[in-house]
Amino acid sequence: MPTTETLEDFYRQKFNQLPPGPQQDPGHFNVFRIEDSVGLGKPPMQYSRREFYKISLVRGHQRYHYADKSIEAEGTTLLFFNPTVPYKMEQAGGPPTGRFCIFKDAFFTEHIRGSLKDLPMFAPGGKPAYMLDSHQDQYINAVFDKMLDEISSGYRFKYDLIRNYIMEIVHYALKMEPAENLYEHTDANARITAVFTELLERQFPIESPAQQFSLRSAKDFARQLNVHVNHLNRAIRNTTGKTTTAHIFERLISEAKALLKHTDWNVSEISYCLGFEEPAHFNHFFKKQTSTTPTAFRS
Template identity: 25%
Template structure:
């Protein structure tokens, strides 16, 4: 299969986005709503794209591959996909859009600047998920989102007035809150896959701390890469199933290993810190006290 052109096009504005893909000009400078059925006969654009925008899209009956990072994905089934600023994607020459349907919401980060949602949006981990971690909707959930988009469409098509942006932001926040709820449902209902991921994470975490020769401190990115998921997805899955995110799991296992070393070896506090992978012992002492309420030295004395 011929790979997409290596040149990457940067789309910085909503107008850039609609113009590049041959879509109708946006009615609002910072937001547009696209009926994907109108895209069925548009020419395919094979140039890889990096967008400085947010997109939320529900694609149905899109046949063929989309390239995302170093992988390819098949969107023949309806999936809700979230893409945040700075992410790269492209399509294959074989992509068939002749029967595509659904919708796409495209908005610029500046839309949110003066609203609390501008800060809150960072808490929605799904904007940094990989596409294979897309949201699989039930028919009822899909209907809820379709109704919300229909309401947004009605507001979007009205002439802009002093309240337009306030209303659109309110509607967008409702949409994202529903998506958050549906993702939480997905983590719970796809229990076999998610519990398998949890089991593999726990195995990796345990293996990491069985090393004797001073490993470096493990990172969330390390475990996400090893499990082939994004850091945000891993943390959200763990938080849903265990109540703790990835970093909290790492710290918990780190403190357990620290206690073992403090009680079973004659290593000094500094040597213990270095054995655990800390570059600066004071960081180890600070973390240990924050998690246990006592310093490593005080723990060793009290335990003995």
């Protein structure tokens, strides 16, 4: 199961140090030259989610694995990645060059209307890659260089200016056609299964009666991953030998047993936080899966 890469993980792996004041800066913007973060002694990128957004201008021959799809790019590529979808990059040629920036959702939430995830390049299932010609490369590179200059300046409103630079890149890309050379990689089934498992597990543990398990069906997960439910079911069965529903039910029963055993919540509270509309539905589900009732199991 892929874990989520935190800001601390990112800085330790790339620069052998902690990020500058991440706890004091919930939005945490930073910008880098790719040459400074890859190369000898630097660990390869792992296939996982990140807790931050990332926009990259990358030159070279690379393969990007994004959810259950892959992109092979040669030349210059502008890439947009959001925190909800796991990804990694593989070098297919020499070391890449370029620029990239990272930022958390809070960097924008107080300054724009709506969500960044509403933008096409950040939407789950969206197309994150844009191939650039030499003129487009020069233009985007110049915007990144402005961010590099600004981040080290003492200008009081520099982050407002940087937000404008990011939106300039976003709108520049929206005027372009995203790359169409997406394909299913040979390990796509394993990767979409890993994404499903991580999505399932991140809903647990249930720590409060007010918390609610929301992704309860194969259709819920397929909608979140923006794939057809049949494709999701086939990938998970091929990888694990079990159905999507079986995985969901097993995890629900495991959590239900833990809550019955280790909390003093009543059955109604437990049924609610596990997503059942009525306690009777939870009782029926629990007995069907375990051959006993929740009350009998607790006692």
